[in-house]
Amino acid sequence: MYAVIKTGGKQYKVAAGEKIKVEQIAAEVGQEIVIDQVLAVGNGAELKVGTPLVAGASVKATVVAHGKHDKVRIFKLRRRKHYQKRQGHRQTYTELQISAVNA
Numbered sequence: 001m002y003a004v005i006k007t008g009g010k011q012y013k014v015a016a017g018e019k020i021k022v023e024q025i026a027a028e029v030g031q032e033i034v035i036d037q038v039l040a041v042g043n044g045a046e047l048k049v050g051t052p053l054v055a056g057a058s059v060k061a062t063v064v065a066h067g068k069h070d071k072v073r074i075f076k077l078r079r080r081k082h083y084q085k086r087q088g089h090r091q092t093y094t095e096l097q098i099s100a101v102n103a
Helices: none
Strands: 002-007 010-016 019-023 031-034 037-045 045-050 058-067 072-078 083-089 090-103
Touching: 010 090, 019 058
Parallel strands: none
Antiparallel strands: 002 010, 002 037, 019 090, 031 058, 037 045, 058 090, 072 083
16 A cells, blocks of 8 residues: 655655655654655555645654765856856655654
């Protein structure tokens, strides 16, 4: 059984036992959270799609860790104008262990 959830403005396809990295969530490491924004639930060939959310569906997950992704380097250049700008960014994330998909 799998589900398509929405968190942090992005959509993720998840199943029980998977680990995913999502936008940072304000929760402690080891805490169990419930994600109730479920867009679709599938089981084999059967698929239940919400309008926009599936009523009564939820996903239980445990917070494994918090961290930062690798650095993304931004370099801007205007040719012949003597303009160069260097910038870096490291996005924060929360790693979740999916424990159950409830339809």
